[in-house]
């Protein structure tokens with residue numbers, strides 16, 4: 001199961017173009033991995049193309065929006081962006097399209113996408129009891145590991161040693177999903193410290209859920225005092241951080257990922273987006289878990305992020321739409337340490353971009369592009385997806401995935417989990 005999951009994850013991530021995957025998975029409970037077939041073998045080749053006459057939202061502060069603009073891509077790299085770009089290669093008509101960077105999702109328990117919307121309305125059907133039950137078969141968070149036991153470091157050491165062969169030409173990064181210092185109660189240093197020490201010895205980025213609920217107070221300061229924050233550490237949720245603790249996060253260089261979709265659904269409360277932006281903390285937005293959120297539509301989560309901040313401030317104008325889109329592109333990329341590679345349509349960066357069609361009934365007509373993109377866009381409006389220079393979706397159709405096959409595979413996998421866990 002674990003090995004199968006892992007190969008699927010790698011293939012899926014390659015096909016869907018999920019970048020910035022640091023920390024999305026690592027499994028101390030995972031069996032020794034085996035190498036699958038070459039993940040990139042079925043992907044379209046990187047070529048040369050120019051999307052012309054589109055409304056280009058570069059999300060680059062210096063370049064801004066370019067109405068009637070073009071984006072020229074060659075061999076995976078953005079060669080030129082502008083109004084008078086000569087271009088080259090295949091010509092793609094961008095009339096009626098908004099072209100922008102691919103969205104940057106910063107934290108996702110991809111394995112429980114299989115359990116989309118399974119979290120119910122009774123305590124025994126809630127997210128944590130169910131995920132603990134199914135998580136023992138899964139790649140990712142070591143669910144069920146006793147709080148008195150350090151995670152086995154063998155599998156992650158093995159992966160780190162051989163990572164080049166798994167990384168799909170560097171598109172997927174290995175990181176450690178750390179359990180942290182708190183679960184049901186505090187975890188002893190002799191249990192958690194070796195886990196962090198080993199990740200740092202291997203040079204792996206670390207991601208950790210902390211101060212998730214409003215009531216989970218005073219969890220940041222012990223991390224800070226224990227030198228467990230830093231540029232290599234991404235904090236998830238962090239809803240209950242005090243102003244003093246936000247200063248500690250800023251000072252340490254740690255980034256934060258907030259997930260308004262799951263945080264609102266599970267009752268954690270409102271995220272501290274404005275407060276973190278005011279401190280200058282690197283910040284990204286995330287789906288977190290489809291088990292709670294259902295949809296994996298990051299536009300919808302970005303919109304929730306904006307709406308949370310406006311609701312908290314009781315102001316229509318607290319978080320501008322464009323700022324919310326920045327969090328989902330360039331700021332998210334920076335928070336993952338990838339701001340020089342992706343997150344904006346800037347010449348020299350890798351070609352990760354999307355073209356949104358505004359011709360559908362739910363998108364017409366274009367007034368303010370930033371508000372329109374944030375508030376109206378659904379996955380069905382994404383005409384074209386380019387990842388690392390490969391066109392993976394065109395004319396609304398996936399180029400590298402057979403949708404019925406993917407759905408059939410997911411159904412079969414879920415049936416297997418139901419059987420093994422005696423889940424009715």
Ligand SMILES: [Zn+2]
Nearest residue numbers: 109209236288
């Ligand atoms: Zn999470």
